Amino acid sequence: MGWTARISLGIISALFLLSLLAPCLVPYDPDAIDLDSIRQPPSPKHLLGTDGKGRDMLARLLAGGKISIGISVFAAILSMGIGLFIGLLSGYFRGAVDLTLMAFVDLILAFPSLILAIGISVLMPPGVYTVVIAIASVSWASFARLVRGHVLTIREQPYIEAARAIGCSDLRIVWRHILPQCLPLVLVMAGMKLGGYILTEAALGFLGLGVQPPTATWGAMISSNRAYLNAAPWMVLPPGVLIAVTALCFNLAGDSLRDGFDAEQNKLRYY
Amino acid sequence: MLIPLLLGITFITFSLAKALPGDPVYSMVGERASPEIIEKIRTELGADKGILRQYGGYLQLLARGELGRSYYTNRRVAEDIAIKAPQTFKLAFAAMLIAVPAGLLLGLSAALSRRRWVDRAISGLTISGLSLPVFWSGLMLMFLLSLKLKLLPPSGTGGLQFVLLPAMTLSLPALASLARVTRVAVLDIRAMPYIRTARAKGLGDLRIISAHVMRNALIPVITVIGLDFGSYLSGAVLTETIFGWDGIGRFAMEGIIKRDYPVIMGCILVSTLCFVLVNMMVDLLYQYLDPRLRKR
Numbered sequence: 001m002g003w004t005a006r007i008s009l010g011i012i013s014a015l016f017l018l019s020l021l022a023p024c025l026v027p028y029d030p031d032a033i034d035l036d037s038i039r040q041p042p043s044p045k046h047l048l049g050t051d052g053k054g055r056d057m058l059a060r061l062l063a064g065g066k067i068s069i070g071i072s073v074f075a076a077i078l079s080m081g082i083g084l085f086i087g088l089l090s091g092y093f094r095g096a097v098d099l100t101l102m103a104f105v106d107l108i109l110a111f112p113s114l115i116l117a118i119g120i121s122v123l124m125p126p127g128v129y130t131v132v133i134a135i136a137s138v139s140w141a142s143f144a145r146l147v148r149g150h151v152l153t154i155r156e157q158p159y160i161e162a163a164r165a166i167g168c169s170d171l172r173i174v175w176r177h178i179l180p181q182c183l184p185l186v187l188v189m190a191g192m193k194l195g196g197y198i199l200t201e202a203a204l205g206f207l208g209l210g211v212q213p214p215t216a217t218w219g220a221m222i223s224s225n226r227a228y229l230n231a232a233p234w235m236v237l238p239p240g241v242l243i244a245v246t247a248l249c250f251n252l253a254g255d256s257l258r259d260g261f262d263a264e265q266n267k268l269r270y271y
Numbered sequence: 272m273l274i275p276l277l278l279g280i281t282f283i284t285f286s287l288a289k290a291l292p293g294d295p296v297y298s299m300v301g302e303r304a305s306p307e308i309i310e311k312i313r314t315e316l317g318a319d320k321g322i323l324r325q326y327g328g329y330l331q332l333l334a335r336g337e338l339g340r341s342y343y344t345n346r347r348v349a350e351d352i353a354i355k356a357p358q359t360f361k362l363a364f365a366a367m368l369i370a371v372p373a374g375l376l377l378g379l380s381a382a383l384s385r386r387r388w389v390d391r392a393i394s395g396l397t398i399s400g401l402s403l404p405v406f407w408s409g410l411m412l413m414f415l416l417s418l419k420l421k422l423l424p425p426s427g428t429g430g431l432q433f434v435l436l437p438a439m440t441l442s443l444p445a446l447a448s449l450a451r452v453t454r455v456a457v458l459d460i461r462a463m464p465y466i467r468t469a470r471a472k473g474l475g476d477l478r479i480i481s482a483h484v485m486r487n488a489l490i491p492v493i494t495v496i497g498l499d500f501g502s503y504l505s506g507a508v509l510t511e512t513i514f515g516w517d518g519i520g521r522f523a524m525e526g527i528i529k530r531d532y533p534v535i536m537g538c539i540l541v542s543t544l545c546f547v548l549v550n551m552m553v554d555l556l557y558q559y560l561d562p563r564l565r566k567r
Contacts, residue, residue: 111543115546122530123290202406207512239407240404
């Protein structure tokens with residue numbers, strides 16, 4: 001792993017750790033309304049100021065970090081799981097199963113992703129799980145496509161034939177011989193997609209379709225505070241910076257993960 | 272290819288509409304209607320029939336351009352979308368006017384100065400562009416250009432001075448992804464044997480780049496342009512909301528806030544159709560651009 005990736009992952013881990021430890025570090029409850037101190041600029045008492053309901057911005061930002069990063073990682077794991085399952089099924093059994101599943105995958109990929117995520121999150125009662133499901137139900141399709149393509153080439157390898165010849169069941173072949181080969185591929189893809197999930201989560205929060213108030217999310221903080229952009233910029237700037245930094249770190253890490261993976265593949269190919 | 276895809280898409284939007292909370296009949300007539308009336312409307316809507324028959328009815332409605340009526344204004348959703356569509360198109364077009372030349376230029380200069388600081392700087396810029404949430408970069412641009420420098424109006428729908436801010440905001444992610452794709456495509460193509468041939472023939476750099484490199488890089492570049500343009504046409508929900516741009520995206524946002532389901536579903540359907548159609552057109556364009564892809 002290159003230095004960019006290490007630093008990026010370090011920043012994200014630090015941010016997540018801080019947000020988990022927030023209750024011990026920041027002496028304010030992120031949801032506690034204090035009408036005596038609304039819209040206060042940053043000061044030693046409130047390091048990043050307070051919002052329109054007098055809630056401490058720092059506490060809310062950290063609370064939002066837990067939600068944003070948590071949801072994105074959770075959504076990545078879920079899409080990876082569904083994508084692996086469908087991709088393995090489709091690539092290994094081919095035929096009618098493959099045709100049907102891939103037609104469905106193409107259908108999902110034909111939708112503009114944010115629009116479909118909006119459509120799904122409108123249907124369900126808003127909350128953490130809804131956001132995770134909305135993101136995952138859009139993004140599993142590209143994982144499934146990738147896995148299927150890879151499985152199609154693996155299943156023709158001699159060692160799969162050998163496994164079949166010594167009487168391995170389909171389940172065993174897929175589980176022991178094919179799945180482990182797909183994991184690095186899928187992990188790289190997840191790394192590259194995480195930045196996008198952060199942005200989608202923020203966008204859903206901004207649209208009011210994310211985790212509901214009073215719980216703090218970065219997207220919702222921007223949307224509810226944006227009227228004070230000029231009068232109280234400390235209420236709007238930091239959540240955006242955090243979204244951008246987190247997404248950037250995930251994107252950088254994903255990119256360098258992919259470069260490393262490509263280099264690894266090339267080594268295998270040429271030596 | 273188009274027909275099954277359209278059927279699939281309408282089936283998904285139909286399923287989404289079916290899964291909406293609340294009974295559509297109640298929302299049409301109100302809670303106090305007599306049971307007979309409810310039963311009558313239910314039969315008219317075909318709610319007592321099988322799911323496929325209902326889907327057939329839904330398709331018939333769509334074919335007549337009927338997307339239902341807004342719960343709040345009781346106006347036909349299809350009409351409202353038709354009124355707002357030109358604004359969305361204008362914004363999407365303006366954004367692409369900024370993104371395409373800038374993205375191509377950045378990508379090309381990054382590729383030509385590979386591994387040197389220009390390349391690194393551009394790569395850093397583009398990956399940041401991809402990581403910025405549009406609703407925030409939009410607010411920042413608004414803060415700088417209209418609140419601090421007072422160059423442009425902060426929001427509203429209208430002529431050039433109104434379209435500039437949202438178009439700049441919207442063009443950022445497209446510009447970034449376009450630059451990245453162009454860079455990779457140009458690097459790949461420069462390694463091709465035919466470029467060496469061209470160089471051996473004694474062609475100048477400019478000619479090689481314009482006639483050989485850029486023309487071959489067009490396919491991936493146009494794919495990205497199509498994807499971005501398609502998704503902007505499908506309503507830049509976030510950007511239009513921030514800048515009060517009166518297009519489909521903001522219409523959808525208003526629907527979401529008021530839980531005006533016919534509006535939301537209508538916008539989702541129209542957006543998706545736009546997106547799919549633009550990408551279909553891009554597919555057709557490939558065959559025009561690359562003779563190898565034409566069917567023999």
